[in-house]
Amino acid sequence: MRLTTKGRYAVTAMLDLALHAGKGPISLADISERQGISLSYLEQLFAKLRRSELVRSVRGPGGGYQLSRDQVHINVAEVIDAVNESVDATGCHGSGDCQSGETCLTHHLWCDLSEQIHAFLSSISLLDLVQRKDVQLVAKRQDRRYVDQLIMSTGEKTSADRKAAV
Amino acid sequence: MRLTTKGRYAVTAMLDLALHAGKGPISLADISERQGISLSYLEQLFAKLRRSELVRSVRGPGGGYQLSRDQVHINVAEVIDAVNESVDATGCHGSGDCQSGETCLTHHLWCDLSEQIHAFLSSISLLDLVQRKDVQLVAKRQDRRYVDQLIMSTGEKTSADRKAAV
DNA sequence: AATTAGCCGACTGTTTTAGTAGGTTAAATA
DNA sequence: TATTTAACCTACTAAAACAGTCGGCTAATT
Numbered sequence: 001m002r003l004t005t006k007g008r009y010a011v012t013a014m015l016d017l018a019l020h021a022g023k024g025p026i027s028l029a030d031i032s033e034r035q036g037i038s039l040s041y042l043e044q045l046f047a048k049l050r051r052s053e054l055v056r057s058v059r060g061p062g063g064g065y066q067l068s069r070d071q072v073h074i075n076v077a078e079v080i081d082a083v084n085e086s087v088d089a090t091g092c093h094g095s096g097d098c099q100s101g102e103t104c105l106t107h108h109l110w111c112d113l114s115e116q117i118h119a120f121l122s123s124i125s126l127l128d129l130v131q132r133k134d135v136q137l138v139a140k141r142q143d144r145r146y147v148d149q150l151i152m153s154t155g156e157k158t159s160a161d162r163k164a165a166v
Numbered sequence: 167m168r169l170t171t172k173g174r175y176a177v178t179a180m181l182d183l184a185l186h187a188g189k190g191p192i193s194l195a196d197i198s199e200r201q202g203i204s205l206s207y208l209e210q211l212f213a214k215l216r217r218s219e220l221v222r223s224v225r226g227p228g229g230g231y232q233l234s235r236d237q238v239h240i241n242v243a244e245v246i247d248a249v250n251e252s253v254d255a256t257g258c259h260g261s262g263d264c265q266s267g268e269t270c271l272t273h274h275l276w277c278d279l280s281e282q283i284h285a286f287l288s289s290i291s292l293l294d295l296v297q298r299k300d301v302q303l304v305a306k307r308q309d310r311r312y313v314d315q316l317i318m319s320t321g322e323k324t325s326a327d328r329k330a331a332v
Numbered sequence: 333a334a335t336t337a338g339c340c341g342a343c344t345g346t347t348t349t350a351g352t353a354g355g356t357t358a359a360a361t362a
Numbered sequence: 363t364a365t366t367t368a369a370c371c372t373a374c375t376a377a378a379a380c381a382g383t384c385g386g387c388t389a390a391t392t
Contacts, residue, residue: 001167001168001170002167002169002170002348003167003255003276003279004167004257004348004349004350005257005349006350008257008270008276009350011272011275012270012271015271015272016271025368027368027369028368029367035270035271036265036270038350038351038352040351041350041352044350044351044371046369046370047369047370047371050370057369058359058368058369059357059358059360059367059368059369060358060359060360060361060367060368060369061359061360061361061366061367061368062359062360062367062368063358063360063367063369064368064369065369091170091171091174099201099202102304102307103300103304104174104178104201104202104304105178105181105301105304105305105308106174106177106178106181106295106301107300107304108298108300109242109290109295110169113283113286113287116282116283117279117282117283120282121279124275129272132274134269134274135272135274138271138273139271141268142271168379168380170379170381171381172379172380172381175381193336193337194337194338195337204381204383206383207381207382207383209338209339209340210340210381210382212338212339213338213339213340216338216339223337223338223339224337224338224390225336225337225338225339225388225389225390225391226335226337226338226389226390226391227335227336227337227390228336228337228391229336229337229338229390229391230337230338231338
């Protein structure tokens with residue numbers, strides 16, 4: 001089992017999509033900007049997320065990605081799974097042939113652990129995350145910074161422009 | 167976070183020690199034989215287990231390793247920790263400076279997960295494992311095979327010899 | 333003196349991670 | 363219609379970790 005930036009990036013990016021849902025497709029460039037994840041790396045992750053039918057893509061200008069299902073029906077476990085980061089803690093992938101065809105001494109322990117982790121992560125939907133206070137706080141900060149960046153680059157000045165940009 | 171053969175081997179080896187406690191020091195060669203783990207690799211792992219004061223060593227013939235504490239007072243989490251396989255799921259080791267000094271969108275989620283896993287693994291002692299039915303079954307099988315191997319190599323034949331070997 | 337078994341450091345092939353680079357294709361817009 | 367946008371795809375890479383090997387050394391027992 002492993003949980004590295006790969007799985008964390010995937011969940012973070014999916015949560016970014018969830019937070020900005022209903023505003024049309026979100027480009028990977030936007031997610032890259034807001035979440036500080038390399039664009040090329042995001043592309044690789046979204047290729048997998050798309051294959052697992054967790055997101056839909058829209059090509060061309062104004063295009064990007066959208067969640068393919070309701071936020072309630074996407075949980076953290078399946079997002080991590082989609083980018084090939086198994087939540088399985090056994091060495092035999094649950095088959096029980098860990099020690100030359102037979103069950104090793106600690107097989108059941110790792111099965112229990114895997115179950116525990118999976119139960120926890122699959123019980124958390126994107127909607128749950130979106131509704132969390134701490135997530136909303138970070139999201140607000142990121143959005144503010146994102147808009148500021150936008151204004152800087154386009155040279156707009158007034159607070160009316162600022163609002164228009166959002 | 168990662169949980170690979172390294173951490174699994176460590177727990178398995180410690181459980182082997184626990185199962186054969188009270189019979190004097192257990193050599194790594196014995197553990198290697200019973201659990202199917204490379205002897206040299208075990209040596210590396212036990213160097214770390216010793217540094218964490220989870221085991222005591224006895225040198226010379228008849229030497230080996232023993233648990234340095236009671237089985238009730240050694241839990242799975244600290245064994246995994248001893249061989250440098252952190253149970254931490256955050257990328258910032260819990261500090262919260264995940265995204266260029268500030269908290270990332272999913273920081274609290276990974277904190278919760280880490281807590282969950284740690285609570286689970288630290289709630290399981292070696293004694294708990296020793297008392298499990300499935301562990302006892304596998305242990306019995308391994309011991310039988312171990313004795314058979316011993317008889318084969320020493321050329322003893324009768325069931326009296328078999329008993330004497332144990 | 334010889335054997336046992338812990339101790340120690342260096343070295344190795346393989347896999348994964350995290351990312352880069354360079355290009356192609358589909359759709360919208362000027 | 364030409365240009366731009368942004369998805370899509372393949373290949374490559376440095377660095378790290380994993381899992382294990384090898385050779386030699388030291389302490390204790392027989």
